[in-house]
Amino acid sequence: MSQTQALWWASESFWRKTAIWVTAGSFVVLIFLTFDTVDQITAGSKANRVKAYSVINNRIDYVFDEKRNFQVPVIGPEEPLFGKKLTEEEAMALVSHGKLTTQAKNCMNCHTLLGNGAYYAPDLTKSWLDPAWGSKETREETMVDFLMNPQDRLHNALGRKMPNLGITEAEARATVAFLKWMSAIDTNGFPTNFKPIDQSDPAPVPAPVPVAEPAAAADPAVAAPAQQ
Numbered sequence: 001m002s003q004t005q006a007l008w009w010a011s012e013s014f015w016r017k018t019a020i021w022v023t024a025g026s027f028v029v030l031i032f033l034t035f036d037t038v039d040q041i042t043a044g045s046k047a048n049r050v051k052a053y054s055v056i057n058n059r060i061d062y063v064f065d066e067k068r069n070f071q072v073p074v075i076g077p078e079e080p081l082f083g084k085k086l087t088e089e090e091a092m093a094l095v096s097h098g099k100l101t102t103q104a105k106n107c108m109n110c111h112t113l114l115g116n117g118a119y120y121a122p123d124l125t126k127s128w129l130d131p132a133w134g135s136k137e138t139r140e141e142t143m144v145d146f147l148m149n150p151q152d153r154l155h156n157a158l159g160r161k162m163p164n165l166g167i168t169e170a171e172a173r174a175t176v177a178f179l180k181w182m183s184a185i186d187t188n189g190f191p192t193n194f195k196p197i198d199q200s201d202p203a204p205v206p207a208p209v210p211v212a213e214p215a216a217a218a219d220p221a222v223a224a225p226a227q228q
């Protein structure tokens with residue numbers, strides 16, 4: 001017997017078996033991870049990380065979560081986009097049209113979406129929540145107007161202007177739906193330190209306090225208290 005045959009870890013069969021087991025083990029882990037990932041990235045799935053398309057019927061906010069130690073999207077009360085509540089199918093068609101528009105016009109040439117793309121222009125992940133849109137009441141129309149005529153709208157003082165990409169009104173509205181839907185994705189806190197637009201409802205106007213009739217006016221002591 002030679003010296004090499006005596007060393008078990010140097011034997012060819014040991015490494016052949018190891019290779020087979022490692023390959024088979026990795027295969028099982030990969031299958032598990034594939035199913036897990038599909039759930040994490042599918043709209044409306046159990047993982048709830050990417051919301052169903054009909055989330056555009058609701059207010060979306062971005063608030064600090066003490067437990068996770070970063071900001072997370074919070075789905076609020078019903079606030080339909082453009083004031084029209086959509087079914088899941090209608091919402092999906094609109095958001096898809098918006099997504100196709102961002103691909104056809106190559107927004108990623110300048111912007112990042114979910115952190116992917118170019119760094120010439122701001123990240124669009126939470127653009128729906130950008131305070132630069134003014135107020136939540138005017139935001140939707142301001143966004144449509146901006147997307148159709150960005151060349152003469154200096155928007156958030158970046159000092160760069162977006163060129164006119166020939167976006168139609170239908171495409172602009174669909175893009176706004178896509179941006180609203182995207183802002184509801186749980187991105188593990190990305191982008192950090194982002195201050196969302198104030199979307200709280202205005203404080204209710206207090207009911208007028210009825211003014212008491214000066215019924216006692218006839219009594220001079222009450223109407224004009226004696227001077228000291």
Ligand code: HEC
Nearest residue numbers: 102105107110121127130153154155156157158160161162
């Ligand atoms: C040639 C580069 C370029 C391309 C392509 C481009 N943008 Fe822009 N975009 C900009 C710049 C620059 C700004 C910043 C303008 C400003 O602040 O005045 C901007 C701003 C924006 C904003 C405002 C962001 C915010 O939250 O303040 C939105 C929304 C936006 N772009 C959407 C899009 C979409 C959607 C597309 C594709 C359809 C697109 N952009 C393609 C350059 C580009």
